[in-house]
Amino acid sequence: MHVEGTILRGPEFTPVEGRVVVADGEIVAVEETDTDEDAVICPAFVNAHTHIGDSIAKEAGGGLPLDELVAPPDGLKHRLLRAADREETVAAMARSLRYMESTGTGTFLEFREGGREGVAALRDALAGTGGAEPVGERDVDAVILGREEESVLEVADGFGASGARDADFDAERNATRNAGKLFGIHAGERDDLDINPALDLDPDFLVHMVHAGELHLERLADRDTPVVVCPRSNLVTNVGVPPIRELADRTTVALGTDNVMLNSPSMFREMEFAAKLADVSAREVLRMATVNGAEIAGLNRGVIEEGADGKLLVLDGDSDNLAGAEDLVRAVVRRAGANDVERVVL
The missing domain is CATH 2.30.40.10 (Urease, subunit C, domain 1)
Structure with a gap:
């Protein structure tokens, strides 16, 4: 071809x-x-951070602060996911996958809620089964980072931690390291208090880093820890915007679209927003949307x-x-x- x-x-x-x-x-x-x-x-494109489970509730919770929207265990997103029918959730995810493919995404890194069952539901959506039959099998590749239980590593490609303020993730970090799998963690989204504890875990990458200060930036550079930024999501949740230029000067930066509940999983929209928001060149932004995310995931x-x-x-x-x-x-x-x-x- x-x-x-x-x-x-x-x-x-x-x-x-x-x-x-x-x-x-x-x-x-x-x-x-x-x-x-x-x-x-x-x-x-490589979409380096998604939560597509909440495809069941697009634009829910408009105006709610971050914690009320997505904080585990009882943020709006988590309540909606628990209440949703499995086939409904699989079908909604499959439609998001089809949209991602149609807008040029070939790979995505997913923080998947629901433990082992959550991973299984996403694999059904990818395979066109379990409620996704009308959409059919998808060609987009998923790097699935499970959540909520250490045993999820038996079926996932890694572990995606909610944040160092939510729990002690030492055991999960050690387990991913022993398994040779990815460990990512949210940090610096609402404030800077969880950044150093997250860095102490020596993660494979961090997500958000909206509130990174100079000392945090120095630690990123020293450790060469990649960061995934999601500027549209951060703006919607009113937590600020990430210092993309400063981050890119110190480490590998990739782009993600974050929660489907809040934003469409369109890398076109994320690139345009990042390019017009930050003092970064178009080539830098295109790298953030492609090869940088692949590098984080260890993909060629x-x-x-x-x-x-x-x-x-x-x-x-x-x-x-x-x-x-x-x-x-x-x-x-x-x-x-x-x-x-x-x-x-x-």
């Missing part, structure tokens, strides 16, 4: 005309050659080069929205959207 057009090649997303050849899920060639195709070929994708996974997003460069763009990377980050998607190769 091959696609032709203007390729955003390599980690710098250098625009070159040519074709990308994919065989058995791997990019086997990137050939620079003249082409008449208007397509713009990008790596498929998010960049178009030989040997990388063949996960591609093909945009219509002659759409009414993108035609005439003089800086393609900037156009992809700041103006492209679902209507510009021509094809997603997963």
